[in-house]
Amino acid sequence: MIARALGAGAAIILLGAAGVWVITAPEPLPAAMIEGPPGDAQRGAAIFAAAGCAACHIAPEAEIDDAPVLSGGRAFASPFGTFHAPNISPSPQGVGDWSDAEIMDAVMRGVAPSGAHYYPALPYTAYALVEPQDMRDLIAHLRTLPPSEAESLPHELPFPFSIRRMVGIWKRLNMSEDWTLEGEISPQATRGRYIAEALAHCGECHTPRGPLGGLDRSRWLAGAENPSGDGRIPNITPAGLDWSEEDIAYYLESGFTPDFDTAGGEMALVVEEMGRLTAEDRAAVAAYLKSVPPVE
Known part of the structure; x- marks a missing residue:
């Protein structure tokens, strides 16, 4: 009886762990959203400005200009730890080796090329509402900016917030494709x-x-x-x-x-x-x- 009970308990634990693994799995963009016309870098400059990319990803004390260097390094304190903005310039240390699809997955779904979750310090819950063509235009502009060889700094997060897989549960609770302001507006x-x-x-x-x-x-x-x-x-x-x-x-x-x-x-x-x-x-x-x- 004891062995049978232990076996049943182990099976329940395994099933629970498998369930958590499934519901915390990253969800990349569907192929239909990624596919589309090439991005327009000139149009992407306005999208880039509206999205505020430079405001977070320039180096500390740097200034925003027409061709900002997105070397990262700025620290953002939070109740969960300190996040460091990464290098997103078009260099090997940044996103220069990433495909457009990988950048879109990162920005609009919070999914890294490795398949891991990004923390929501990257506001992908908002960027999920961006039109795919606007995102392709933004990426085209991003690739025209100066590269930086700066290495991205690791986040400083205590346990259990350091477990990225659990961000999948956070996403299920907080990701939405609905507008907050609904109803008839001009x-x-x-x-x-x-x-x-x-x-x-x-x-x-x-x-x-x-x-x-x-x-x-x-x-x-x-x-x-x-x-x-x-x-x-x-x-x-x-x-x-x-x-x-x-x-x-x-x-x-x-x-x-x-x-x-x-x-x-x-x-x-x-x-x-x-x-x-x-x-x-x-x-x-x-x-x-x-x-x-x-x-x-």
Whole structure:
């Protein structure tokens, strides 16, 4: 009887482990999303700016210019440990040897060429909403940028967060292909939603998170604690941001607020990127922010 019970217990454990292995498996993009026309590097420059790639992947203290060096190295503190932005320049140390499909899997699904999960410090939950052709254009532009031989730094994460396989469970809880702002909105606000929710991933900083680090979409853009522990990221719903659409668009272009203050910290880099967009796209983001439900 004891041997039979032990055997049954072992079988249950094995079945449970097999189930966890299955539900935590990485899910690359379907082939239909990867296949398509070659990317347009010139068009990809605007996608690259809207996506804020340089703001995270330039070296510490470096400045964003027309051809930024995406050598990585910036540290991002969080309650789960410290993440280091990797080298994503077109070099062997970066992503120069990767195929377009491998880059798309990484950015839109959080899946490495090796098949491992990337941590959601890479905002692939937002980039999952990006149009595949826009991503191909972004990649084409990325390949025109200067290469860097800098080696990517390892993340500093304690156990159990160091177990990448468990990110698969996090993805099942937090990955979605639905827009947060749904319902009837203007064509201008619809364009702004695409930029703000997908490309610029505004919610990643401005939305509070739950205990496991997933976004609390019921309080979308309502402000959040700074992951570094330094201050608070502001509420940019209409309940917390009473600027006009013109004020918002001008801030995204220049960094100047209606109160004659200027953008600082991480937001200064975001404004540098947003300032490279067209006036129409900045106005669209402003229209979107005015369409978001107010959250006190």
